[in-house]
Amino acid sequence: MKAIDGKGIAKEIIERLKSEPAPHKIFAAVLVGDNAASESFVKQKEKVAKELGLDFRIYRFPETSTNDSLRKEIGRIARMSRVGAIIVQLPLPAHCNAHYVLNMIPPEKDVDALSERTLGAFYNNRSSVAPPSVATCEELFIRKGIDLREKKVAVVGLGILVGKPIALWLMKKAKEVYALDQGSDLEILKRADIIITGVGKAGLITPEMIRDFASVVDFGYSFDSEGKIQGDFDNALIPHSASLVPHAFYTPTPGGTGPILIAKLMENYYILNK
Numbered sequence: 670m671k672a673i674d675g676k677g678i679a680k681e682i683i684e685r686l687k688s689e690p691a692p693h694k695i696f697a698a699v700l701v702g703d704n705a706a707s708e709s710f711v712k713q714k715e716k717v718a719k720e721l722g723l724d725f726r727i728y729r730f731p732e733t734s735t736n737d738s739l740r741k742e743i744g745r746i747a748r749m750s751r752v753g754a755i756i757v758q759l760p761l762p763a764h765c766n767a768h769y770v771l772n773m774i775p776p777e778k779d780v781d782a783l784s785e786r787t788l789g790a791f792y793n794n795r796s797s798v799a800p801p802s803v804a805t806c807e808e809l810f811i812r813k814g815i816d817l818r819e820k821k822v823a824v825v826g827l828g829i830l831v832g833k834p835i836a837l838w839l840m841k842k843a844k845e846v847y848a849l850d851q852g853s854d855l856e857i858l859k860r861a862d863i864i865i866t867g868v869g870k871a872g873l874i875t876p877e878m879i880r881d882f883a884s885v886v887d888f889g890y891s892f893d894s895e896g897k898i899q900g901d902f903d904n905a906l907i908p909h910s911a912s913l914v915p916h917a918f919y920t921p922t923p924g925g926t927g928p929i930l931i932a933k934l935m936e937n938y939y940i941l942n943k
Contacts, residue, residue, distance in 0.1 A: 670876075670884075670907055670917040672925075673809065679928035682808075686721055686935060692942035694753025696725045696780075697746050701739065701765070702732035706890070707758045714756075717931050723938070732762050736769050743773040753942040754780040756934070759830055767829055780937040783829065792837060797940050800834040804933040805926050806865060806886055813884075813918060815863070823847040823861035825874065825901065831867030831888045858883075864902075872903040885919040888926050898923050 696718055698711050711727060718725035728746060730739065739761075746752055755778045761767050771783045779787040782800040790796035791803075799807070810817060822843045826832040827850045836848045847857050851868075858864055858879050866874060867888035879885065889901030900922030907919070920926045 670919055672904070673918050673920045675920060675925040675928045678808065678812070679932040682929070682932035682936060683717065683720065686932075686939055689939060691722050692753055692939060693724070694942055695749070695751055696723050696754045696938055697752050697756070698725065698727045699730065699739075699743060699746070699755065699757045700727055701730045701734055701758070702762050704760070707760070711758050713927070714931055714934065717935055721935060723935075734762070734765070736766050739765065739770045740773045743770065747773065747775050747778060752778065754778050754938045756781045757783075777941060780934055780941060782834075782937065788834065791834075798937040799838075799933075800830075801930045801933040801937065802831045802867070802888060802926075803834050803838045804936070805888075805929045806835055806838075808929060808933070809886060809918075809920070813916070815884075817842040817844070819844055820862040821845040821847070821860055822863045822865065823849060823858050825849045825853075825855070825858075825864065825866040826851075826868035826889075828867055832865075835865055835867075866901040868901050870901055871899040873901040875903045876907045882917050884917050886926060887920045887922055888930075890922060890927070900925070 698714065700707060700711050715725045730742060743755065746755055755774045757771055759767060761770060772785055774784045776787045776790060782788060782791055782798050787796060791799055820843055822839050824832050824836040824846065827836060827848060836846060839846045847861060855878060861883055863884050864874065864879055865886045869889050869891045871891045871893040885902045887900035887902045891899060893899045902919060904919055904921055
């Protein structure tokens with residue numbers, strides 16, 4: 670079971686984008702409240718955008734912002750002709766409805782591909798961009814030569830950013846899809862060839878819970894009991910014998926899916942602003 674070098678893959682994507690003409694329009698990031706993790710994620714996106722020479726701007730709004738006030742502000746930003754992309758950093762405060770807010774982003778500026786119109790177009794093969802989580806999976810599967818038509822795939826966690834878009838995408842691609850949300854029996858993971866997880870619970874899945882030759886794509890992000898960043902998959906428990914399985918892989922946290930996600934987000938920005 671080999672670790673995927675997400676940073677290396679992301680670097681390849683970014684270097685390819687550098688060879689293309691950089692769009693001059695603003696990349697707008699909406700940040701609500703003072704969530705430390707959200708702040709960190711936006712800063713990571715800003716860093717990559719600056720590396721590409723993009724005009725990345727953060728629009729900050731207070732924790733107390735209402736659904737309607739956020740929709741009004743996003744609508745205002747969207748109407749700016751010089752803005753070419755809008756993202757809303759999730760999660761929003763508990764009192765906010767993410768779908769209601771995200772639906773204010775017009776498809777031509779929806780680089781996260783999370784509004785209902787953009788997602789609908791994507792699932793009907795009418796969108797030029799895919800949700801970055803889906804694009805990340807596709808990138809990994811292509812690189813590993815995986816034919817999804819022959820694979821049983823389990824998706825753990827059905828959140829708006831990762832699980833839901835990936836599960837719906839896989840319905841048309843994979844041999845079988847097991848969509849597992851909170852409270853689901855994880856015993857079914859033993860049937861899967863590939864596990865994709867995005868719950869955000871450190872060590873939720875251990876190697877003994879999956880097949881010996883299964884691969885794991887881990888989007889989970891949380892902190893363990895020692896305060897260290899960890900994914901849903903506890904790769905520290907991978908037995909030495911697993912290294913003898915040539916085709917199995919896992920994405921470590923950090924350094925796995927995260928860098929690729931950001932690279933795919935930037936790729937969407939280039940596509941929508943050609």
